[in-house]
Amino acid sequence: MTGQIPDIVTTAQMRALEQRAIAAGEVSGLTLMERAGEGVVKAIIAHAPEANRAVVLCGKGNNGGDGFVIARLLAARGWQVRVCALTAETLSAGQIPVGDAGENARRWLAAGQGVYPLTAEAIRDGLSEGAVLIDALLGIGQSRSPEALLAPVHTASAEFTRLTRVAVDLPTGLCSDSGRWLCDAPFRADLTVTFHAPKPCHMLAEGPEICGALEIAPLGLRPEPGIPLITGPLCNLGKSGGHKFSHGHALVLSGGSGRGGAARLAARAALRIGAGLVTLGCPRAAIPENAARLDAVMLTPVDTADDLATSLSDPRISALLLGPGLGLDARAHALVDVALRDTRPCVLDADALTLIAGDAALRAHLHAGCILTPHGGEFARLFPDLSARMRGSGGPSRIDAATEAAQELGVTLLMKGPDTVIAGPNGRCALHAALRERAVPWLATAGAGDVLAGLIAGLLARGMPGFEAAASAAYLHASAAQVFGPGLIAEDLHEAIPQVLRGLIAH
Template sequence: MTELLTAAQMRAIEQAAIESGQVTGLELMERAGRGVVEAVFEEWPELAATSHRAVVLCGPGNNGGDGFVVARLLKEWGWEVEVFLYGDADKLPPDAKVNYERWAEMGEVSALDQEAIYDCVGDLWVDAFFGTGLTRPIPNDVWYALFRVEANIAGSNAKSVAIDIPSFLCADSGKPIGSEVNDRNHLTVTFHCLKPGHLLDRSDEFCGKVNIKDIGLEESKITNDIEYVEIGSTYSGFLTKRDGHKYTHGHALILSGASGKGGAARLAARGALRIGAGVVTVGCPPNAVVENASQLNAIMLETVHDADALARVLKDERINALCLGPALGKGTRERELVRVALEAKRPTVLDADALSILFFDEADALFGKLHKNVVLTPHAGEFARLFPDIAEKLNAPATKGPAYSKVDATREAAKRAGCVVLFKGADTVIADPDGRASINSAHYERAAPWLATAGSGDVLAGFITGLLARGFHPMLAAEMAAWLHVECALHFGPGLIAEDLPEQLPEVFRSLGI
């Protein structure tokens, strides 16, 4: 796991380092500016080889101070550099003011002006307006400047880099604050660690690629009252199977829909088996037995006619994980199946139709039966039906920062439901009722747009169920399953269909040393 820090947490860490005497604010600013230049030359080595022209757009805070450092270092490298400042130089924070004055000894600082920006040309454009400090919609002059950056770069070989985060995005949520700008950077350079806003919403469209630069804050500690979000990573140590027989590794029961509707459950079952559940059984109504039997080999089959039949099946205590939802159906029978499953208090994944059943349950009786061993896996539409007030806050335009984020929404939903919620998307967020949250990002180098295919969510539900059967805590099972789901898609590549996902797991496991 890798920690993420909100803008406020990052400021607290920097301030703690300064107050402890570990570093000065001026030193941090110098390191940040140097990190930006290093990142630019790493990304585009040709820019380091000869002199070029840069346009640096500085704001009224410390992000602008970073920009003045970048301007000075590029000038020392032999570049032509043009610097614009939005705001009053006399009102700059102390460290930014020092770097403004250092730059002023080398070159001019022009006031931000629409006509001057319109005519500007550069091989590199640097957005140092606001960074993580943005709390309100950007002013019109800044909006226009960022718009012109995009327009001037279009059709040219010029590059753009944002310091910390593009200046109209909220660092905590990834949302544009106020009006969105069509400002798509090639590179974003941030410091110490990623911020949630680099991974949430559509931030990848605007950040381009994110390079994290060390500014010497490793010794800083997060105080106990600061929450942090975690990002999914490699779990090879957890996934290694130990010696034992098949039931040692759990028995997962996947409930299927009626005849002609069993494909989704079979996908989930295949996912559960491939991820390591010792035994997987598909439970289906009598009219679907022949259909399922003709397509299942290593997966067992059980007739589950109704809720009473499910209760009898669950007398087998070796069945230690359930999955309900993939093409299950939404009728009275299926509602009763969900009720019996929840009353069994075993680790349970509720997906697809089971989530709709929760929504349509007018008395909220089923919602009240959710427990800490349940994992809900809604996509955006299902989330909005289950938690309409939370979704309304999440989908509202951001008018100030920090904006309400997908992390905030998932945490609130998990607390209300009393169970783990995995809110699907390219920016999947997983949260438990205690407020722990993680982001499983399929952005940047982990982008896997081919996951948007019918049945991929059923496989994810099966992955989670299989890990629950193996005895993993629901939060960890959801995190690992989401990470492996993306990893399988990346291993296969374009052309992926849902059936391909479970078959990638052996190769993925080998690549992890399992």
Template structure:
């Protein structure tokens, strides 16, 4: 598990470490600077000239320490610093005073006029940025864009909110780095919104505070294939189809069954023992002509759905893909009016639209899977906060939105996107960051969301918990897309799952 730590949580951890007496703040700053130097000399082994930009806070103190360490290695180092270094935090002042070389003003003009450097160290703003960047410092950040291929950012490219990945530069964008070095743990802003694009290569440096991690109450993490739920993907030699559940996936009418068939194929590929498509009478022949291993049942009405769900062997349900809003609303009514034994249910696509704005708790065993537009219809106030330009930091993030949506809905919410957020009503949350080596841009194709709904449904049918199924399914969905690569269409995704599963669970072949 790779945990994500907010700026406030990181401060709590560092404070607990310092107050324990085991370490000083200066020690942590020195370790951070040593980590930056090690990372940048590895990235640019032939470099020997650096320009270090030091801001007015502790990030600037890190910058002065980096400058001192590089000079000790024989580098030619030029330092630009914000005015009023004596007003920096005490540890930062100590590092500023330890720098014995000249200091130029931190201005865009000074940066442009100075000799060209091999590496630029962005230590202007880090985790503590809480106000919009304006004036001369905003111009400095903009000037860094011209040398972005040789910028190493200390904790964050300046102007990036590390809690949200959003810009704190009104009308502009943060600096861009080729390399970002952070300390202890990654922060949400490294993987959310603009963060992956602006941070470049990420290096996380251990500064010796892991023992105080409990002081922060960390609840967010990245989805990785070493999460415990992935162990549930395998099947034992004693397994048979009834030990891995029975998923029921509802279709729309004639000419609208393709999306549900994609979902059903994915549910079967992920290992559900049986998968049945529930179609209205008008679509029965259409579906029957298109399926083989899938089963088919006629479900015209809410009453027919209730009758189908009287079979307790059905262990998961999916409704929404291609369902049509009117049919979705009627079938949702059957689930919410009682009299039907609850079971884990994926609510996607048209069913989300039929659901409308969520004002109270839904059944706790539901999983909502909205993309951005659907999320705005379900939670318009949260979507509005996400789209508004932040007045200060920490800015409202997709993690915040996902957590608040899950708490309101009383069930798991999967807010889809390149940075998919999975949130549970108890406060747990994860991010699947499809960026860098994990990027899956070919998922931007019709039907890919229907496949994700089916994967999650299949995992639910197999008995995987709602939150774990959403996290695991999201990772597998993107991994299947990377396996196929360019030219992917949604039909390819279920067929790529066997190869992905073999890698994840360690089977030969």
């Protein structure tokens, strides 16, 4: 997948787009299906240039219709093609369904080609090593487990080691809108060719694991806004003059002695991303430890809520961060309480999220300047009902859940993961997908989340709005991990940020 990636569209949006274009007389369903098939064939040839044999598995809907187009176009190129269709029996009896899929089945049969049943034997006999196995069983119309449908496919394909497995639109066994599996063993693709725009399942949850490489075939439909993918910072990161106070002052609150590492990681990240000043507020007893480990980050004693209130009387403090290594004791609770009664932009991570989850009074003070950065477990603590619904069949996707949660609390919410969702208090939403060429598995390391929280706090301190700061930080965080590569530990992220910034500012 290269170049500008269109916004993600849901199943409902995709269907509406198609229907509008057809109703307006701009295009017919048959033409769209032909374009879809052409796009898949083009991608297959680029992906498997040596192949000349394919088995196309066709379902009874329009995904299957695409399969018949693909079969016809590959056969026209001289490929040896076998179609194994769910509707083999009725088609062989001359019963052609109405509609675009039926018309493409008719064209296939009219060319003198046969249709085989969807059995392990028929599939196996059509394959050989190096062949292409094309899944056109189910697309965006699937809603229940296709376990039985896939059983012969798994049996047959297990006998080969060098198949190229291609999913049309999305792999069978995947929920299009959530990216969750609909069965234990979905189709596992090396390449998925979708149409017009990515669907949530190509980016979310367990979807990417079974989609393989992703190609987007255009259908000639007009683009419409969907969920944008974050492919760069959403704000200018350069500095143009000014003194340190013109670039903001972040205050990071820390826990006691021996617990300062997480807050130090966050504070350094805030400084690295360009906050003019960063102060770490910690109990007086922890000052020597932090002083021994920090130079450019300043220190101030914060033992009590009053100490924090005194720090906040300095109007130059432009953003707060509470959570990393903060603890869950009465002091931590009191600090979160004071911070939330202030209206300055405030990042709440880690322990601060746990405190908020357990205390409705704290939640009541959340405001639009707050940015919450939960991972899956923290999200479940904050939103147990929503989280339970997400696990159910047909439940909300991570995008829907984050959007609902952000609106419910009136905050910006960054739901962490390889598929990081950023949702604003007003329904705005975006996705940062650290997937495929942007995959950074070595980011799963202790302290990486603290650095992310620090990057957000630093950008907020510089005056960036919450949504933009969170989305940009997600991008910068993954980029730093990518620059450093394998062996990364959280401290390395700071060292990689300058290289990331140089690349961005040069552009």
